[in-house]
Amino acid sequence: MIQEGSYVLLFHTSRKKWLTRVNREKKVHTHIGVIDVSSIIGYEYGTIVKTSEGKIIHLVEPTIHDFIMKSERGTQIIYPKDLGFIVARTGLKSGSKVLEIGTGSGGLTTFLASIVKTNGHIYTYDINPNFIEIAKRNLEKAAMTPYVTMHLHDPRQGVHVQDADVAIVDLGDPWTMVSHVYQALKPSGAFVAICPTMNQLEKSAIELKQNSFIDVDCVELLIRNIEAREGMSRPSMRMVGHTTYLIFARKTSYGM
């Protein structure tokens, strides 16, 4: 049941939806009319209400996906296609211990926390206090604060994590973090880097191969929407052409 303090996704269409925290005083103003938030207290998720202009609003219970897509942003977010592949490719799971270098707006942090909780943990580093603040607010909204330790600290000075299952680097120069990550990972632990440019990918791959990482795997993912309609289905005319390349590797022993 929706209560004071609950989060609700006010859903009109896939492109017109608003994430809000329920508060007796709040009115959400949209171009399809006003939604009086106090009036939805006591309703179940899944109920339909109307705006002041009579437009339909579905009261949807927000998921981690909704929290991330509607999060406060200070940096480029990582897209769901890339978030999901990081988990599936590394085998990151409930209970995993994860090192994240480059907290940014905390979108990846939120997603990883939702998966590793309640027995796992995320240790995340950023040197920018603004990002740490934004990430903190985003984690709170999604109720992921207990599973994350945030460090306002330059990771190039070293990180205080041992035996991580997975380490994810989201910095402009990921290749500089290879030896620090090596120290922080458990044997067979996974390295991941977010590399928007080919240059970052190339430098990181070379550095990894020279520093006792194996199974170095560079990929990019493309996602395309399909417009499914009776007798005339076709891909959408617009798509995102590029978000980032991703690089994966695993720690092995020195001296290979």
Next chain:
Amino acid sequence: MIQEGSYVLLFHTSRKKWLTRVNREKKVHTHIGVIDVSSIIGYEYGTIVKTSEGKIIHLVEPTIHDFIMKSERGTQIIYPKDLGFIVARTGLKSGSKVLEIGTGSGGLTTFLASIVKTNGHIYTYDINPNFIEIAKRNLEKAAMTPYVTMHLHDPRQGVHVQDADVAIVDLGDPWTMVSHVYQALKPSGAFVAICPTMNQLEKSAIELKQNSFIDVDCVELLIRNIEAREGMSRPSMRMVGHTTYLIFARKTSYGM
């Protein structure tokens, strides 16, 4: 430390690797020589050993990804790009309650279990006893059995699940399951279908829109490898052109 009964990924290169269960009697025969499994007992993961022909083998601790990619197969598996996106798009997380219709070889089941454990659960249905047996063996290897309930039962007769967070349909005719899934989902719960053909996608999208589902979203993901080499990085010449389309939707109230 590697012990009798441990699983080890014997890694030579990204294309030459073998997943094995440690057993004093076992010898793994490969075209790069024999690996005497008894000799690795007592080693740490990350250690390097050699085959009878002197080729290097890294003793890698297998992840959920390795178990899935090296699983016994009775059906087409779902690829990591698709597995990961299902999680990221639906917000499926540690603690989720999931209905899976079409167990197949249990690859998706294994992956989902690794994420929802230990407080969540997977309820999976298949009418084919062979698939149920294969899936059972695959789940055991990956130690995911406690988090899964398997039903050898025709899901078209109805499913005994209530308040699921997410339901995933991997059958040839996913549109036939829409009303059963509606009953099984909690309000705002997510529907997912694996649709290899455009026809399956089109029929399922139409059925969902006519049956109180909103946010119907059809996508396909393409993954491309990049060969990162100094001064000559480029995408790989070969790639997988298609695995499946995916459809996502959310339950809302009747009578919308």
Next chain:
Amino acid sequence: MIQEGSYVLLFHTSRKKWLTRVNREKKVHTHIGVIDVSSIIGYEYGTIVKTSEGKIIHLVEPTIHDFIMKSERGTQIIYPKDLGFIVARTGLKSGSKVLEIGTGSGGLTTFLASIVKTNGHIYTYDINPNFIEIAKRNLEKAAMTPYVTMHLHDPRQGVHVQDADVAIVDLGDPWTMVSHVYQALKPSGAFVAICPTMNQLEKSAIELKQNSFIDVDCVELLIRNIEAREGMSRPSMRMVGHTTYLIFARKTSYGM
């Protein structure tokens, strides 16, 4: 040398460029200033002039590509990636005899004419007089009129062409034209259809296979821009996700 009546591409950047016909009276008004067209008479192509606001304009000699991209449009145009592939896949060449069903705005007509001239010819059909008028103006600008015969005629009533090397169908229901095209093609002649939806592609492929066409080949082309910059090259974030599917086939004997 640029003269009265010449066409010039006034090029500021790849996104800011204007195709104009030189006329002593004309002034081109843009948001980067006014270009006095009379002042460029007598210049060579490749010269640089300035707008009234001092912005640089390159006087570029327009190509067939420029004429098509800047053409007057009454319908969705066919993109260069698809135009080019039609030629490369069918082996259409200088001297070819081509049947086009569905003239539209004449972009494809213009392109094909530029290749088959001066010994080849395009015979094109459309039932819409507005399209025929638009196409006529577009062909005139690109100086391709002598190589094209236009028919304001319903192609479903039959077409008066024999021994065509290639026939290209750009209608909503291309499968209905299969038998007419069969009659119009020479032995081994090529059939091409522009099919924006999967349904059109599927129906056309089935019809072709049942009507003495072989080598039925269905494809789609994706084009992605790359932003090449020193040390930070990467694909563009935006791309076109879909224009059309294409289907190719060749005529063989009856009774196969």
Next chain:
Amino acid sequence: MIQEGSYVLLFHTSRKKWLTRVNREKKVHTHIGVIDVSSIIGYEYGTIVKTSEGKIIHLVEPTIHDFIMKSERGTQIIYPKDLGFIVARTGLKSGSKVLEIGTGSGGLTTFLASIVKTNGHIYTYDINPNFIEIAKRNLEKAAMTPYVTMHLHDPRQGVHVQDADVAIVDLGDPWTMVSHVYQALKPSGAFVAICPTMNQLEKSAIELKQNSFIDVDCVELLIRNIEAREGMSRPSMRMVGHTTYLIFARKTSYGM
């Protein structure tokens, strides 16, 4: 009518087809039986014959596309998707004067000649006499010899071409040819380079921008086959992930 000396594509399926020159003595041996070439003399293209094992063979008249795809190869060929886009993007047409640097096996040469003939011409350079020989044989088969002048000459020493409409560079270091190509092009003429790696693309783009070329445009094309079948159409599982990047630019005046 098929005669001694005619070329015929012996077509069984899209994957099983053989290009042959008709010769009374020749027998083509395949795993679906022997084809007695003397027996097809006098037949029309489009006729169906049988192998010694009773398998159907369509006698198809080969196109330029068939000659290129079945050509003798000494180097990586350029794919039809890339061949076609070069023509469509530059506006290359019947009558164009073209400079080609890097003849290779002559596939691109053959294609370009088929379009520029009979009033246009291709001037092509290669330093490797083996490639020149292979290209010569391939051009002869396709009857394109009259429209091509071949130079066994190092293009880095300069090229003797003036006022070319289009210049295409297919060498390992295309950026080294930028100033030579500038001299050879007419004002507004088009530069094209075939760049398999990102590094080649980046270096060439930088060099072009610094040397009086405008409209520098870097792209890659992806082609995917679709399997169109009644009620179950879908993209093919395999596709080519990468052939080459392409770069396009236009000559403008010095001192921009």
